[in-house]
Amino acid sequence: MTITQYVETHLPGILAICTAEGWPSLPADPVRAHAVLTAPGVTTVVALDGEQVIGFAYLQSDGHIQAHLSQMAVHPDHRRKGIGRALLEYAAPLTGAQRVDLVTDTAEDFYASFEHKTFSGFRIYPG
Template structure:
C-alpha cells in the first residue's frame, strides 16, 4: 500500500468510496469533486494498493494553526489494517497546521486511539 497526494486519476476511486459510504457530496458531480479536492488550502491524500484507491483523507487548513479533517474513508474490505492512520500521518504535516479538528458519527473508537482531546462540537447548516 502506498499513501500519496491526490491526483485526478484517483478521482474514480475516491468517488466509489464516497458512493459506498452514501456520501453524495463528492460522488454525484465529478468536476465539483475534483475542484473541492484540489481547492486552495486543501490537502487530499489517497491510499493506493494494486493501482486501486482503497482510502482517502480530505483536510482543509489555514496552513499555520488550524486544520479540519473533513473526510476520511477506507474501503470496507480494507479496514482495520492501519490505512486510516497512515493517511492521517501522511496528511497532517502537509497541512502546515498545529492541530486537526474533526466531527465523526461513526468512527469515535478510531479517533480515540490517536493522541487527542475531546470537545463538544456542532455542524451548522446555513439557510
C-alpha cells in the same frame, strides 16, 4: 500499500468509496469534486493498492494553526489494517497546521486512539 497525494486519476476511486459510504456530496458532481479536493488550503491524500484507491483523506487548513479533517474513508475490504492511521499521519503534516479537528459519528474509538482532546461540536447548515 502506498500513500500519496491526490491526482485527478484517483477521482473515480474516491467517488466509489464515497458512494459505498452513502456520502452523496462528492459523487453528485465529479467536476466539482475534483475542484474541492484540489482547492487552495486543501490537502487530499490517497491510499493505493497498486493502482486501486483503497482509502482517502481530505483536510482543509489555514496552513499554520488549524486543520479540519473533512472526510476520510477506507474501502470496507481494507479496514482494520492501519490504512486510516497511515492516511492521517501522512496528511496532517502536509497541511502545515499544528492541530486537526474533526467530527465523527461512526469512528470515535479510532480517533480516540490518537493523542487528542474531546470537545462538543455542531454542524451548522446556513440558509
